[in-house]
Amino acid sequence: MAAIVQQDPEVTGGLMSLGPRLLMNIDDLPATNLLQPGNRAAYRLLVAGDAIDAYRAWALPQLSRGQRLESIRDVRPEIRQTLDRAEKFLGLSALVAVILAAVAVALAASRYLRRHLDAAAMMRCFGAAQGQMLTLFVIQFVVLGFCASLAGTLIALAGQQLLVALLGMMIHGDLPxxxxxxxxxxxxxxxxxxxxxxxxxxxxxxxxxxxxxLRRDLGLPRAGGILAYAIGATTIGVLVLWQAQDLKTGAIMIGGIMALIAAAAGAAWLLIVFLRALPHRGYTWRYGLANLRRRPLGSSLQIGALALGIMALLLLTLVRGDLMRNWRASLPPDAPNAFLINVLPDQVDGVSALLKRELNVDAALRPMVRGRLVEVNGAPFTTTRFSDDRARQLGEREFNLSWTDTLPLGNRVVTGQWWKAGESGAAAGASLEEGIAHTLGIKVGDTLTYDVVGTRVSAKVTSLRKVDWDSFRVNFFALFAPGVLDALPRTYITAVRADSGNAAWLATLVRTYPNVLVIDVGELLRQVQSIMDQVARAVEFVFLFTLAGGVLVLEAAIAATQDERRYDSAVLRTLGASQRQLSAAHLAEFLALGALAGVLAAAGATATSFVLADRVFQIPFAFNPLLWVIGVSGAAVCVALAGWLGTRSTLRAPPLAALREAT
Incomplete structure (x- = not known):
């Protein structure tokens, strides 16, 4: 042995790939006599580099029968589906941040309009035409927008490197x-x-x-209103369609984003209305909450935008951990935590005795043969008729087949009849798992033909079963009655539960039966948890921009009301209010705003957690009060700090100067 390989890039998934792998020089292969009649061998060429697309275009037309070209998305359809979903999910996250940033742009542009009305009127008096003024303003914004976009691009590139560091072992080397x-x-x-x-x-x-x-009382000039909303909505729609890359997905994304923002803003408005019914004692809270009620639309928008970002972070931190813990707690206490695979027929008695001696368990070793579905009702079974990737992948794979005379524990017949005790042979039939039967379009009464190492085996489907895959017991997609597969080459598989402190049995088993592959379910769960944690870090990183978009909306809204706040502060200070009182009132306003955003975020995260637990993972839902404590208090403190920093300048202006500016 020359070295130990910690990670093999050629491992593409599947249960057998989890076992030990041996790498050797290909020139030494003939001397091993591994390539014998009946053995299966596959040859792979791994290609990487910047010219991969050109190589793919060159190689595709030259492929012959039995050859295929695979990428990370093609090697396993479920991986491709997962990557596609992850890409759209991250794209959706970025779009939420973009939409919130767009709202901030709209608020900032509105304030720009109000602050430059007098300057624009003076320019008109000096002879500037509308076209000249529009050109001047557009040039200013183009330069500003280009510089800001370029800075954002550079920040994104730096963020990509930070993301690589966050993902750690998941990414080796640099990204392209x-x-x-x-x-x-x-x-x-x-x-x-x-x-x-x-x-x-x-x-x-x-x-x-x-x-x-001469007339400062003139209202705002026209050209805003419906036109502004139409242009903005069209821009967002085009960007979403560009991200989604198809009309249907884009329409769903647009509808989902708008519904999410509308629901958050609507709930925020209801909370603000509810504040009116509460008694308010003291000047600080009375004035602070009055500011929220005076601008219900703007306050609702700020609360809804902040709630979206906070809810996303709560889902990715607290809720994700809760779901994982609840799922683990939902597993039966006696659930197997180790699988034994590739037990040979002459080793069954010995392995059973070893498990009884070392673990005190009566392990039931189940026979298993591998077969490929080749015919359905006498017609060749082809996967080209399936549009679903999973159906094609399942149809092309070799199935693990087994036989039994009794219905396995955790299996329930939902359609048809299980064979009676004593029935055997092809006449007794076969039973399929209902999910795979539905995916492949197979029903009770169909005749299936499998190719098992060159031998064709046929049987009629007599029942469909619902299988409890979460039990971690040995289960099969296809089960036959005894007497159909018994004479074919087979291995045995079983699942057992071993105490974490008892590792001696494993060493004894591997030493006595080195061909037996042991899969440690606990280690698998730890690997899954590690991958989930690393991926969650990446998603959290993206959702930080969503939260930043919410903060931008808050700061833009504060800036948009800066003149009004300065005037209000000047009037109140003239009437005797101190700077300390006004600062406390602003702090109370933003504490309430942040708390309301936290309430919405915690409620949304709790509701999402319930739906995920009940509908997706089908595990008991456990209410987590810490979600509300952290969500509400954290949002209140953070928003109060950001709002207080944004309004300090309004309190420093001399009252007389502020009143003169207003007139």
Whole structure:
């Protein structure tokens, strides 16, 4: 033995790939006599590099029968499906952040419009045409938007390197160098958002009448309103469709995002209305909550935006851990934690005796043969008729087949009849798991033919079973009556439970029967947990931008009301309010705003946790009060701090100067 391989990039999944692997020089293979009639061998060429797409285009037309070209998405359809879902999920997360940032742009552009009305009116008085003014404003925003988008792109590249560090062992080496699309797409997205939400206020600003120099009471110029919402909504729609890459998925994403934001803002508005019924003692809370009620639309938008980001982080931290713990707790206390595979027929008695002696268990070793489905009702079974990737993958694989005279524990017949005691042979039939039968379009009464090492075996489907896969017992997709597969080459498999402190049995088993493969379920669960933790770090990193979008909405809303807050503070200070009182009132306002966002986030995370536990994982739901404590208190403190920092400047302005600016 020259070295120990810690990770093999060629492992593509499947239970057998979890066992020990031996790597040797291919020139030494003939001397091993491993390639014998009846053995199966597969040859793989691993290709990587920047020219992979060109190689794929060259190799595809030259493939012959029995050859195929696979990528990480093709080697296992479930991996491709998982990657596609993960890509869309992360894309959706980024889009939520983009939409919140777009709201912040709209609020900032609205304030820009109000602050530059007088300057625009003066320019009109000096002879500037509407077109000239619009061109000037657009050039300013293009330069600003390009610089901001470029800075965002550079931050994203730095974030990618940080993400690699967060993922740790999941990524070896550096990621591929970003192409020009990686630089162009964020800049295009940034400029599109800027024009979609800032252009209408700029058009309105270019149309300000010169008369405003003399009449400050004139309202805002037209060109906003419906046009602003239409352009902004169109921009978001185009970006979502671009991300989704198909109309149906894009429409679902648009509807889901809008429903999510509308539900959050609507719930926030109801909470603000509810505040009116509460008694408020003291100037600080009375004034702070009055600020929320005076601007219900803006406050609802801020609360809803913050709640989305906080809820996402709660789901990825506390809820994820709760679901994993609840799932583990839902497993039967006697659930097997080790599988024994590849037990030869002449080893069954010896392995059974060893398990009885070392673990004090009566292990039932189940026979297993591997066969490929080749015919259904006498017609060749082809997977090209399936549009579903999972159906094609299941149809092309070799099935683990077994036989028994009694219905296994954890199996329940849902359609048809189980064979009677004493029945045997092909006439007794076969039983399929209902899920795979539905996927492959097989029903009771169909005749199936399997190819088992060159021998064809046929039987009629007499029943469909529902299988409890969470029991960790040995289960099979296809079961035959005794007398059909008995004469074919077979191995045996079993599952046992071993105490964590008893490792001697494993050493004894491996030493006595080195061909037996032992799968440690506990180690598998630890690996799954490790992968989940690492992937969650990546998703949390993306959702930080969603939370940042919510903070941007908060800061933009504060900036949009800066002039109004400065005027209110000046009036109140003139009437005798101290700077300390006003600061405390602002702090109370943002504490309430953050607490309301935390309540919504905790409620949304709890509801999502219930749906996931009940509908997806089918495990008992456990209410976690810590979710509410951390969600509400953490949101209140963070939002209060951000809001207080954003409004300090309004309290420092001299009251007289603020009143003069307002007039």
């Amino acid at each position: 160098s970003p192409g020009w699309v990686s630089f162009a797409s964020p800049i295009v997205t940034g400029l599109a958002l800027l024009f979609g939400f800032a252009l209408p206020p700029l058009v309105a600003l270019s149309r300000v009448p010169p008369l405003r120099v």
